[in-house]
Amino acid sequence: MTQELNAERRKLHFRSCHRGIKEMDIIFGKFADVVLGDLSEEELPDYQRILELPDDKLFSWATGREDVPDDVRSPLLDRLLSLAHM
Numbered sequence: 001m002t003q004e005l006n007a008e009r010r011k012l013h014f015r016s017c018h019r020g021i022k023e024m025d026i027i028f029g030k031f032a033d034v035v036l037g038d039l040s041e042e043e044l045p046d047y048q049r050i051l052e053l054p055d056d057k058l059f060s061w062a063t064g065r066e067d068v069p070d071d072v073r074s075p076l077l078d079r080l081l082s083l084a085h086m
Contacts, residue, residue: 009036012047021055027062031080039076046076 005013016032019025028051039047053072060066062084068077 005037008044009039012036012044012051015051019051019055021059024055024058024062027058027080027084031083034083035079043076046074050074050077050080 013032013036016028016036017025019028036047057066058081061068062081068081
């Protein structure tokens with residue numbers, strides 16, 4: 001699939017699969033495989049922002065240990081975190 005993506009999206013895919021915490025690699029990698037090619041140009045900056053969020057916070061949000069703060073929440077982040085519950 002990554003061959004079909006442009007250079008920017010390939011970099012985002014790599015970053016998605018190599019985060020540091022294996023569980024987050026799996027969640028982000030699965031998300032990138034499914035939706036990265038379909039994200040609009042307007043959604044890409046939000047995805048880049050999400051990739052910058054700390055793994056420990058993302059893991060806490062994905063597992064329901066903490067609520068996602070309103071100032072961080074976005075529809076794209078909600079989609080990503082919903083994969084953790086599948």
